[in-house]
Amino acid sequence: MKRYMVVLLLLIASVSNAQITVKANKDAPWRKLYRSEATKINDLVHTKLDVSFDYSKSWMYGKVWITLKPHFYPTDSLNLDAKAMEIKEVALVANNKTTPLTYDYNGMNLFIKLNKTYGADEKYTIYINYIAKPNEYTGAGSVAITDAKGLYFINPTGEDKSKPTQIWTQGETEGTSVWVPTIDRPNQxxxxxxxxxxxxxxxxxxxxxxxxxxxxxxGTRTDSWKMDLPHAPYLFFMGVGEYTIIKDSYKGKEVSYYVEKEYAPVARKIFGYTPEMMKFFSEKLGVEYQWQKYAQIVGRDYVSGAMENTTATLHQETANQNARQLVDGNEWEETIAHELFHQWFGDLVTAESWSNLTVNESFADFSETLWDEYKHGKDAGDEHNYNEMQDYLSSSGEKKDLVRFYYKDQEDMFDAVSYNKGGRILNMLRNYVGEDAFFKSLNNYLTTNKFKTGEAQQLRLAFESVTGKDLNWFWNQWYYGSGHPIVKIDYKYDDAAGKGMAIIQQTQSDKIFKLPVAIDVYTGATKQRFSFFISNKTDTFRFTYNQRPDLVNVDGDKIMLWEKTDNKTAANYVAQIKYAPLYVDRIEALNYFAKKNMPELLKGLDDAYAGIRSFTLSTISSDSALLSDENTLAKIEGMVKTEKDPKTKARAIEALANTYAEQYKPIFEQYVNDSSYTISGEALSGLNNIDSANAYKLAKKYIKDAKGKLASVASTVIMINGAEEDFEFVIKMYATFPPGQDKFDATFPLFYYLSKLDDIEKIKQGIDQIVSFRNTLSQTDQEYTDYIFKAGFDNIGQKDKELEDYIKKVYK
Known part of the structure; x- marks a missing residue:
């Protein structure tokens, strides 16, 4: 599962100086409820399902034959999860005979009295005739999975001509039991x-x-699908729709991409790395891709980012990228890697409980770093790892254990701790035990537990078996504990004695971490590395020298998951960007130069890695002093002409746009027609700053086919500059944006546009559209972001008492 966090993160990031406080109820009952692995009374063996669909009612007619056996103890009863169904018949199937069984159904669980007591390993088969009515299920979703009704009919009657008719399922966490009776637990x-x-x-x-x-x-057709390898119920999948199937292969196995017709010409540009990913992960893990095939399908209105259904991954429609979007790079590439890696970690070996979700999601998150390193280089992998770490550090997840036996709802496990933090912990473990031992240990874990379940302790035992090291200390502080180190690093030098010290103090209040760390001492380009263990509140690394070092670089591999205050001097950071090779080394130095207004910041513009150049340009764009420096601007103007990376070129145009200088108008006019949506969008933004009338005309011309940055800029330009007569165009434009980035970017310009109108009824239509978008957010998202929406609605409500009353009525 790839979390769908775009809206929430951007909403929070968009509001500067805002403080969000979520009060925790320390006495809540769930804090005392230990979430263990589900007890097994009966084991699923085989599920055979016949289904057909009623599109007019959004119902599914199902007949299922479920073969089970007692796990160990004899039993004469069976409890199946079956949510919001109409149960028509329950029977035992044996010797070609069907015998009705007594049952009780409460809308959530189907309690069946068996015909006798069955002993361990004595199989029996239950037949159930039922109707699944997913729209009658009222279970709540989460930040990661925004709905829980399991079976989704998209535009089922075809009334919306802009959207195809589709059916898809979402099983995680316990949604499969909305469309098929089962034991809906990850350990089945x-x-x-x-x-x-x-x-x-x-x-x-x-x-x-x-x-x-x-x-x-x-006029119908019946397709028969067979999965002859065991997998968890939450990974069962059905997808239906008008798709073009693009076929690829890996070692004789079919690899296919199910896309809407218009994306067929670019399907391989979106998903085409998949066979190479399968080869890379298989070789890295020493475990070949185990399943019969691998397919990927894109679903409209999907309730999360993507889902690793066994052999059949479902992606949200953000994966649909046209050729022009792909000029900027495939923004879905890391998600494709993430879901594929789940076919090993999550599908082949499945977390035994949601408490141990880390053995699924932390690995999938970590795989994105692995793939970026392999395919795009060390800097790309380090950049991804660094960004994921920053997302965790800003997530307020420091009070949560990675393996978490106390939580309010299993959906709460899908957070920045299970994903971002867990992925960084794996990266630290990889660094500590070494590359070969790390992947040998993963091989041990996978081969020992394949087609079974796993937990963090089994992972530990796999590592200890390979490395010969006791790793309880690592698991206790990182897997079964919360938080992270917060360190302050100071340096002292005694040139007369030729002695130096790096003093590392842990300042967090709850516990002290044990941290193996590399320390590099640089004299010029010459580096000497030392291995050092931090294990006290204050530890001192001592060294001798003939010449004072230019740089003492604590955490030389830039691998530690921590917050740090590193009291290096300006000269130290100048040496760091000159000699220390890693992405994070350079980012740390550039951040320091920006904070201190040092001209060395401009070194980032010449970096070999586009990500560093782009970061530097973004930093300059927000600094009015730098934007007034003629030499800096001349350098950036030159980059616009020579930069090969589209997103970095766009950053350079953005910097020039932020000057509001008329002299750059020819650049904006030249690049507003660029094939890159990002470049075109930034050029349009720059043009709007100095010639809004022209920008408004171009925005109305481009908006019909715009995506990404161009879509958000064009919609903003139209709404900022638009008049009352543009209402129908504006409201239709907003309505067509799918939930996510584009719609978020358009929401607050729409607030501004509505505030300019005089027609009360039109304003109400706009309010309805915004409320409708807000209501697509999960309850958690709404709790975090309602104060932002409230500000927009309050501003509109001040226009008229009727509007104020209307807002109170519809915005709840």
């Missing part, structure tokens, strides 16, 4: 067969292989 595993009857114009996708297709007399 089952093989399955799914037969889907659909209108003949649609294609289907499910787990495993398509083993048969039969055309029916009524």
């Amino acid at each position: 595993k089952s093989t399955d067969e799914i037969n889907m009857t659909v209108p003949d114009k649609y294609v289907t996708l499910s787990n495993g292989l398509l083993i048969g297709q039969k055309k029916n007399a009524d």
Whole structure:
């Protein structure tokens, strides 16, 4: 599962000087409820499912045959999860006979009285005839998974001509039981067969292989899918829709991409690295891709980022990128790697409980760093690792354990601790035990537990078996503890005695961390490395020298998950950017130069890595003093002409735009038609700063086909400059934006636009659109962001008492 966090993170990031306080109820009952692995009374063995769909009602008609066996103790009963269903028949199937069984159903659980007491390993098969009614299920979602009804009919009657008709399922965490009765727990595993009857114009996708297709007399077709390897119920999947299937392969196995027709020409540009990823991960882990095939499908209105259903990953529509978007690079590439890595960590070996989600999600998060390193270089991997670390540090997750046995709801586990922090912990562990031992240990974990479940302790035992090291200390502080070190680093030198010290103080109040760290001492370009263990509140690293070092670089590999105050001098940082090679070394130095207004900041403009150049340009863009320096601007203007990386070129144009200088108008006019949406968007923004009338005309011209940065800038330009007669155009434009980045970017310009109107009824229509978007956010997102929406609504409400009353009515 890739978390869908775009809206929440951007909303929070957009408000400067805002403080968000969430009060914790220390006496809440859930804080005393230990979340253990689910007790196994019966084990799933095989699930056979026949389904058809009623598009007009958004119902699914199902017949399921579930084969089970007692886990150990004899039992005469069965409890299945079955949410919001109409149960029509429950029976035992044996010797080609069907025997009705007594059952009780409360809308959530189906309690079945078996015909006898079954002993361990004595299999039995239950038949259930039912109707799934997902829209009647009222379970709540989360920040990561914004809805929980399991089965989704998208535009089922085709009324919305701008959207295709689709069906897709979302099982994690316990949504599969909305569309098929099952034991909906991650520690269950089952093989399955799914037969889907659909209108003949649609294609289907499910787990495993398509083993048969039969055309029916009524214009439908029945597709039969078979998964003959065991996997968890939350990984069961069905997808239906009008898709073009682009086929690839990996070692004789089908690799396919299910995309809407318009994206077929670029499907390989979006997903085409998949076979290479499969090869890379298989070789790195020493465990070949185990499943029968690998398919990826894009679903409209998906409730999360992406989901690693076994052999059939579902992506949200952000994966749909046209050729012009892909000029800026494939923004979905890391997500594709993330979901693929789950086929090992999550699907092959599955977290035994949501408390141990780290053995699924931390690995998938970490895989993004691995892939970036391999495909795009060390700097790209380090940049991703650094950014993920910053996201965790700003997430307020310091009070949460990574392995968490106390939580309010399992959905709460899908957070920056399970993902970002867990991924960084794996990266630290990799650095500590060494590359070969790390991946040998992962191989041990996967091969020992394949097609079974895993937990953090099994991971520890796998590492200890390979390395011969006791790693309880590492697991206790990082897996079974919360928080992270907060350190202050000071330096002292005695040139007369030729002795120096790096004094490292842990300032967090709750506990002291044990931290193996590399310390590099630089004299010019010559580096001497020392291994050092931090284990006290204050530790002192001592060294001797003949010449005072230019730089003492604590955490030379820039691997530590910590917050630090590093009291180096300006000269130290000048040496760091000159000699220390890593991405984070350079970023730290550039941040220091920016804070101290040092001209050395401009060194970042000449860095070999585009990410550093882009970072430097962004820093300059926010500094009015630098933007008034003629030499700096001349350098940036030159970069606009020579820069090869589209996003970095766009940053350079953004810097020039922020000067509001008429002299750069020819540049904006030249690049507003660029093939890169990002470059075009920044050029349009710059043009709006100095020629809003022209920018307004161009924005109305470009908005129809705009995506990404151009879409957000064009919509903003239209709403800032638009008049009353533009209302129909503006409101339709806003309505067509899918929930996410583009719609968020357009929301606050829409507030501004509505505040300029006089027509009360039009303003109400705009309010309805914004409220509708706000209501697509999860409850958690709403709690964090409502004060932002409230400010916009309060401003509009001041215009008229009728509007104030209307807002009170619709905005709740």
